Amino acid sequence: MAEEKPLPPKPAPPKPPATMAVIPWQAELAARLKDRFGDRISELSSYLGQNFAIAQPEAIVEILEWLKSEGDFDYLVDITAVDWPKKPDRFELVYILYSFSRNERVRVKASIPEGFRPQSAAGVHLTANWLEREVFDMFGIEFSGHPDLRRILMPEDWQGYPLRKDYPILQQDEHWVHENVGIESGQ
Amino acid sequence: MPDATFLDSTELVLNMGPQHPSTHGVLRVILKLDGEKVLGTDCVIGYLHRGVEKIAENRTYVQFNPYVDRMDYVAAVSNSLGYCLAVEKLINVEAPPRAQTVRVILTELNRIASHLLWLGTHALDIGALTPVFYCFREREEILKIFENYCGARLTTHAFRIGGLQYELYEGFEQEVKAFCDMFLPKVAEYEELLTNNRIWVKRLQNIGILTAEECKQYGVTGPVLRAAGVRWDLRKAQPYCGYEKYDFLIPTRQNGDTYDRYLVRMEEMRQSVRIIRQAVEGIPDGPAIAKVPKVLKPPMGEAYVSIEAPKGELGYYIVSDGSTQPYRVRVRPPSFVNLQALDRMVRGALIADVVAVIGTLDIVLGEVDR
């Protein structure tokens, strides 16, 4: 936690001109979330009938914990990230949750700048272990407090993070294939 | 010359895979052993990583469709269905009823094909050599239907965004019905071979137990979850493609061991036949594909859509930035998430059980690694 960067700037990042046509998420759960976390949740919306909350990255694990104990969201479906290189907070972390008893899905999202180390959710949901490893592998987002943060899909000595938008796929591929397989890449 | 600590220790590290026949592909499991007892495992995956998610960012929505077939290649139709549903959600289009019914038939056939492949290879791992031949024989019939329908057997590319590309061929209904009639006695035959077989029962019962609580913790879905007693199936919980119209049961068992997972899958095949029979009776007339613009440009937004694939919940999270290419496609693969529970399931078991547990998880490495 020591090397965690200071809080990202308070105001929400400027949205690009075309935005998602969201409608506010109005439900009992949304109100309770707002009550509990106040301005640490900046947006509660719904798009195409799918609800999501945008939160401060520091609050994510706490929100997951609360949703698990209070909201019965006991199944973490997926953790992933989206790279928006043009935005000040480059990565958007996405947590997809499901509740068996409510039969409902909710997404929790947070924007983090490059180098920010979000807290690992592996203590709340065991499944976060591999999912976070994959996010680390693909985007280079390091989770603090993760039990075993290694690359998972790419080879251990791989350079760069493939799912970043600025990742030069051809050059890397040629380099790696040449180095390790000893042939010229077929691309 | 091993050093002294090595001689003192009773732990042995054993590498299983990446080409071990019972790992169903290129999975490498590093086992920490004490004698024959497993103290811990570490899965090394990624040998089959093809960067499907990266490919998606460089293709148009339509062009990416054939690639999803190559993830879980034994259940390509399910993959394709999930992707098409996700994009349809983004562009707010619904497939016409005819397409939906055909989709249900094909995905259920595919579920049977996937379970048959699982049954054959799982039995092979345990040491029962015969079922694999029978399973492949029946699977062949399904693949023939696929081939007649869309021209490919494995990576079918059967669905398109908005509906179906191919009209049903002459005799499709009869062939499907004939398959259903032929298939049910065959399931009984497999059960005759295995269910009461003493070796089979001994090798499977109380092996690799995963309780309902652990399943939820690990995010494990599909037959594994149902064998632990959770009656949860996305086809019932959040129906898509008109699954709510069909009358079928979700088989569950209580113990959550390998034997129960076997029984759940066997029953699932029967239920699939039941769904197919209902669906094929009333394929509605009408167009096979909805009106979809030639150049797909979903509005800026995102959607997560998941379906019940043979292995569990298969989800697609697609982010669109308003252009013709998806900004980000995230696949939530059931095999990848289920495989994570392997460590929990084999801790304290014997090496031979590892083989059984990998088999029972029904992983496809193409999907684990994507």
Place this chain on the structure above:
Amino acid sequence: MIRAFLKRVFLVDLFEGLRVTFRNQKPKYIYTEQYPAQRPKVAERYRGAPRLNLNPETGEPLCIGCNLCALACPESLIVMTSIRDEKTKRKTMNTFLFDTSRCMFCGLCEEACPSDALELTQDFELATYTREGQIWDRKMMEEGPKPTRYKC
């Protein structure tokens, strides 16, 4: 209890299994195909080797050089050039390269073709001795592959 014991002693489960195996031993249940001798009949819609169709009456290529197939292909493996015919002022296909080694036979190119010129046919024997042999030119596309027929 006794029943279970007797079942055990007389290996009932074993014989039950054997019954199934013997039931399936009839020669009429043989499914194996003797491949090179006995060639499988693939489905009509099978997506195999690509072909550029010719107009059956005139022998002219049906392709109108629109390049749509190249645009539709996810692998961008079709490279074609077209020239404008001086007399008719229509575009015609000049060269056509199709890299079968990268093709995944998804059928998108075939669907995109407005003139039914490009077609994925029922030929499934695409193996060649060289990598370069996998790249088909216009001539090859029009004539189709000629796999060796074995007699056994």
